[in-house]
Amino acid sequence: MVIIGELINTSRPAIREAVEKRDAEYIKSVALDQTKSGANYIDVNCGTMVNDEEEVMAWLVNTVQEVVETPLCIDSPNEKALEVGLALCKNGQPMINSISDERDRFDAVLPLVLKYKAKIIALCMDETGVPTTADERIRVAKNLYAKLTAAGVPEGDIHFDPLVKPISVVNNAGIEVLESIKLLKAMYPNTHFACGLSNISFGLPNRKILNRLFVVQTMTLGMDGYILNPTDKGMMGIIYASNALLAKDDYCSKYLMAFRNGLYE
Ligand code: THG
Numbered sequence: 001m002v003i004i005g006e007l008i009n010t011s012r013p014a015i016r017e018a019v020e021k022r023d024a025e026y027i028k029s030v031a032l033d034q035t036k037s038g039a040n041y042i043d044v045n046c047g048t049m050v051n052d053e054e055e056v057m058a059w060l061v062n063t064v065q066e067v068v069e070t071p072l073c074i075d076s077p078n079e080k081a082l083e084v085g086l087a088l089c090k091n092g093q094p095m096i097n098s099i100s101d102e103r104d105r106f107d108a109v110l111p112l113v114l115k116y117k118a119k120i121i122a123l124c125m126d127e128t129g130v131p132t133t134a135d136e137r138i139r140v141a142k143n144l145y146a147k148l149t150a151a152g153v154p155e156g157d158i159h160f161d162p163l164v165k166p167i168s169v170v171n172n173a174g175i176e177v178l179e180s181i182k183l184l185k186a187m188y189p190n191t192h193f194a195c196g197l198s199n200i201s202f203g204l205p206n207r208k209i210l211n212r213l214f215v216v217q218t219m220t221l222g223m224d225g226y227i228l229n230p231t232d233k234g235m236m237g238i239i240y241a242s243n244a245l246l247a248k249d250d251y252c253s254k255y256l257m258a259f260r261n262g263l264y265e
Contacts, residue, residue, distance in 0.1 A: 001243055002041065002159070002225035003236075004073050004095070004194060005034030008060060009045040019046065019056055024063045031064040037230040038263055041095055042068065044085060045075035053081045061088040073097050073121075073227075079108040086116045095119040097194075097227075098161060099148075101126035101140050110151055119157045121194045122148065124180070130163050132170065134179035137162050141184055145191070159194035159225050160184055167210070168203035174214060178221050185222040194225035211235065216242050237264030 007030050010016045018026040031042055042064055046056040053076065061072060065088075074085035075097035086094055098121040099109040113120045122144045124137040131137045141160055148158055162180040165173040177200075181193065195218070201210035212235055215226065219242045230236060236258070244255040258264055 001239065001248070002192065002194065003039050003230050003239070004041040004043050004097075004225065004227040005031075005037070005039035005070075005230045006043050006196070006198075006227045007034055007229060007231070008042060008064065009075075010048045010056070011045070016048065019049065019060070022059065024066075027060060027063045028067040031068050031070075034230050035068040035070045037233075038236060038258065039070060039230040041073040042070050043073040043075050043097065043227055045097075046081070047076055047078070053078055054084045057081045057085045058088060061085045065089075065091055071095065079105075079112065082109065082112055086112060086118065089116070093117065093119060095121065095159070095194075097121045098123045099144070100124075101143050101147075103127060106144075106147070110148075113148070113153055113157075114151065117157075119159060120148065120153065121159045121161050123161045124163055130165070132176065134162075134176045134183060137176070137180045138183050138187070141180075142187075145188055155188065155190040156192070158188075159192045160188075161193070161195050164195050164197065164199040164214075166202035166204070167200060174200060174217070178217060181218060181221040181223050192225055193223045194227060195223065197226045197228045208232075208234070212238050215239060219243070219246060233263065233265045240264055 010019055044060050046053055049056045069091050071092040072089050073095040074082050076082050096118045100123040124140045126140050162177045164177055167173050198211050200214045201207035240255045240258050243249045244252045249255055
């Protein structure tokens with residue numbers, strides 16, 4: 001299971017404010033909280049800072065790496081900002097968020113994946129947009145798998161993101177993702193997944209209950225990576241428990257260890 005901590009994102013008002021004031025202490029505290037909570041990667045996203053995204057990316061990456069050794073997930077729609085962040089990563093193998101099968105995006109991001117030997121989140125979308133059905137997602141994933149592995153990217157470094165849409169907008173968004181996981185898992189058992197979990201509940205009340213149930217449903221079909229808030233102890237408890245119940249935790253040792261360390265409720 002790969003937990004990618006989502007909290008360092010300038011779309012969150014507290015982070016935006018800290019970035020504007022260059023309040024390094026606040027950024028460091030958020031990075032440290034996520035690492036202490038069990039994050040395996042720290043996502044760094046300053047995509048809302050359209051005028052100085054590259055400079056902010058560099059500052060955030062350096063600031064985070066002053067306090068944690070957790071590897072980073074560099075998250076940007078802008079390939080220049082991706083490269084700035086990747087060039088500064090020193091906490092082990094970085095992750096790039098993300099590539100897609102849109103031609104320009106693919107051609108711009110593939111060289112970065114190879115240069116930095118990065119793990120790569122591969123969005124199941126292409127020029128025609130974000131798919132609505134599982135079959136369309138599989139079609140895109142097949143193309144991405146073929147092109148990435150042909151270029152020399154190890155299968156195990158590929159994390160497919162089926163792209164989770166809100167069920168408040170797309171009624172069958174949840175089941176199409178479940179079906180996609182089932183099919184992709186059978187086709188490419190050595191690849192991984194990563195998705196933005198909370199998208200599922202956007203626009204609805206009591207989002208926690210939807211996010212927590214969707215984590216269990218997706219894990220049951222083989223989802224093994226999430227971009228989420230790792231300081232949510234209720235969510236983390238459900239993930240540790242679900243992992244143990246799915247026989248992915250020998251002797252329940254991770255469940256026990258995390259309990260002893262107070263990592264979940
Ligand atoms: N797929 C991929 N990358 C992504 C997304 C995806 N990157 C961006 C986004 N979606 C995932 N990141 C976030 C970051 C913050 C929040 C949601 C998604 C967010 N957090 C809560 C807030 O600010 O209120 C805090 C957490 C909480 O209360 O639990 O909204 O889909 N590849």
